[in-house]
Amino acid sequence: MKQFSKVYPLSSSYSLVMPNNYIIGSDTDDEGEIRQKITAARAELERMTQEIQRQAPVYRVHEGGLAGVKSHFANFGFNKFARSAKPFFTENSCNSCGLCVQNCPAHAITLQDGKPVWAAQCYQCLRCINECPQQAIQYGKSTAGRRRYTIRGYLPQDEQ
Ligand code: SF4
Numbered sequence: 001m002k003q004f005s006k007v008y009p010l011s012s013s014y015s016l017v018m019p020n021n022y023i024i025g026s027d028t029d030d031e032g033e034i035r036q037k038i039t040a041a042r043a044e045l046e047r048m049t050q051e052i053q054r055q056a057p058v059y060r061v062h063e064g065g066l067a068g069v070k071s072h073f074a075n076f077g078f079n080k081f082a083r084s085a086k087p088f089f090t091e092n093s094c095n096s097c098g099l100c101v102q103n104c105p106a107h108a109i110t111l112q113d114g115k116p117v118w119a120a121q122c123y124q125c126l127r128c129i130n131e132c133p134q135q136a137i138q139y140g141k142s143t144a145g146r147r148r149y150t151i152r153g154y155l156p157q158d159e160q
């Protein structure tokens with residue numbers, strides 16, 4: 001956010017910890033951890049809202065270790081070598097519902113002969129994998145046997 005602020009000056013910056021959905025890297029959090037993170041995120045959002053309403057300048061970003069290295073070298077390496085759509089495939093349980101096509105924020109999925117095909121502009125947000133109702137999408141060998149996470153199951157009915 002500090003780098004971004006050099007280009008587009010920001011009054012405030014925040015980060016918000018949410019449950020893990022990057023199941024290419026590791027399995028989802030367990031049930032207890034998911035609920036704990038969502039509860040903490042709600043409290044943090046409430047705090048942010050109050051700070052923004054009173055226009056308080058705040059920098060509350062969890063940068064983690066080696067932030068500069070991650071923002072430059074790791075980010076470059078990820079985009080260049082790891083952010084590939086090629087490993088996506090569907091299992092036979094795909095029923096051609098088309099939800100993954102509708103959900104993709106990068107418009108990277110089309111149905112061909114009723115089956116999803118991924119294009120290179122994928123952001124690797126993993127919404128398609130996590131929200132497929134059939135759990136039919138896999139990414140190479142990384143995601144087999146791993147759970148899927150979407151926040152929908154953890155929201156009250158009136159927030160869905
Ligand atoms: S959301 Fe799942 S079941 Fe539906 S088309 Fe996509 S991969 Fe197939």
Ligand code: SF4
Nearest residue numbers: 104122123125126128
């Ligand atoms: S990972 Fe995200 S951006 Fe990539 S194809 Fe799936 S939904 Fe689209």
